[in-house]
Amino acid sequence: MPYVWLFFAGAFFCNAIPHLVSGLQGLTFPTPFARPRGRGDSSPIVNVVCGFVNIAVAIALGTDRIQWPATLEDVAALLAGGLVMGLFLAFHFGAVQRDKHTDWGQSKPAAKS
Template structure:
């Protein structure tokens, strides 16, 4: 078992879930949003286009899962991928069909400091249930204190694997103004519940995508290079 196989299981399950709404709409003869619409993901595409997109997702998902789920961690990864994708597509298509922009409008929320509150509330129970557990090393919980309120928080985050075990790298898909990251930088340190244990970190700093890409392992470089920023922390051995 490795992080790669867990990620592969999660992505495969997510692709299978994504195939469902496009395939159902396509076979029912109804136009539906797809990446080929104008704008992508928001504009409507014809039924044949949606059937084709559904088939592409289903084939890719089946190929990723062709070896089956060989460990509890892979099963958890597949479950997380499926449920997370179901929540995301539910939010996105609900917003689009109501006249909104769905995921395309998410960065406009709160001045770019975080995702829409409704999406956070939908995904938070899943993230908190899995974050920090040994069987799912890509999720951790950052313990931080509000720099203005003084309130203690525990925020689930996705940890990006790096080649240096002393570095903890966390992508910031909502940009440099992400609230929890600002709290950590202001404090100069943070504790993480990660891989079933509590880890102390120091020297947090916000870095650009190019630096994050160089630090990430090969499989994760394409992901972090498209994020607007990341936060780097150094593990404190005490």
Template sequence: MALVPKFFAGILLANAVPHGVSAVQGREFPTPFATPPGVGLSSPLANAVWSAVNAAGGAALLGRKTPGPRDRATVAAGALAMTFFLAYYFGKDQVKA
């Protein structure tokens, strides 16, 4: 079961990216703290905090051990799963031209 935390590390690390990018660009972006949660927009500062929390959680789940090929593949699988979920979640509300 040591691979399960690695999968969730990939999820958290992938989720840190869009929040961090939005924060650096000074743009509002949905967070769990918005109203309604995950749909409403949060300030760039809230996104910076949420990005940092996700990155710290992902790093903590990775641990200090040097990762082997299975560990790296599991982190990548978690990151890809979150990437596709976010693409679907945020893409479904886009206007189709």
């Protein structure tokens, strides 16, 4: 059972990265608090807070469950959670970005010659 918690700890840690990176760069990025949920952009401050909350959850889930020294199974569970979340985020936000660029391209006025 501790491997399930470690899997989710890895997933939360991976999810923290894009929020922190965007927020620290002063860029907007989708969060669950935006409208539409998970597609609309949130402010950099919301992203920094969201990233830190994800890290706090990852630490809370993983700290008591990992064995010291860490076993191969512990590390594999953390990495698997991070990989699964990373792939999900890549597919999801790839679609979000394609939709934004498609919408932007359609609403852009045609150049006059």
